[in-house]
Amino acid sequence: MSSDVVVFRPGFGRGLSVVVWVGCAFVVVSGLVRSPGTTWQWLPLVALVALLMWAAYWNPAVVVTPAGVELRNVLRTVELPWPTIRLVDVKYALTLETAWGSYSSWAAPAPSRTRARTAGPGDMAHLPESSYGPGGTVRPGDLMSSDSGQAAALVRSRWEEVRDAGLLDDPRLERSRPVVRVHVALIASVLFLAALSVLTLTL
CATH class of the missing domain: 1.20.58 (Methane Monooxygenase Hydroxylase; Chain G, domain 1)
Known part of the structure; x- marks a missing residue:
């Protein structure tokens, strides 16, 4: 990993x-x-x-670390360990569905409809396997030409590494809520x- x-x-x-x-x-x-x-x-x-x-x-950023993901937004930073992350969503922005609730990233908004229509085949190729839906479909927010797509690819790639290493087989929460730094x-x-x-x- x-x-x-x-x-x-x-x-x-x-x-x-x-x-x-x-x-x-x-x-x-x-x-x-x-x-x-x-x-x-x-x-x-x-x-x-x-x-x-x-x-x-x-300053806003998505920080991917060996321990998890930090969503550095305008007013606060939220630390989300890998065992808590259940789903990576990109409908409106990069959003991590976790055992503690949903947390979105200011730094990774989804693309507009106009931008999504101009996407080419390269925007949908070589994505992490969890990016693809039924029939190999890709949502607009997962396109690599978008901020949400680039951030989601980083998160999904590392999450899949953690999963394949067996570190998510028996996830345990050490806290009842995430670490939040205002x-x-x-x-x-x-x-x-x-x-x-x-x-x-x-x-």
């Missing part, structure tokens, strides 16, 4: 984050050059926008910058 840790982040989100951060930097630099006396008032707001982009589009520092930083933005812009 693989011991690697694999982190999936959507390429679109990372690209969008970089574009917004470059725009924020341009606004700050040009403002300091033209009007440094008033630009400082906008710095907290610009920092807030940059932080929100990081929280919503850069992103307290992020929430506090957003609230602080939002309050500071209001304060500086109303002075």
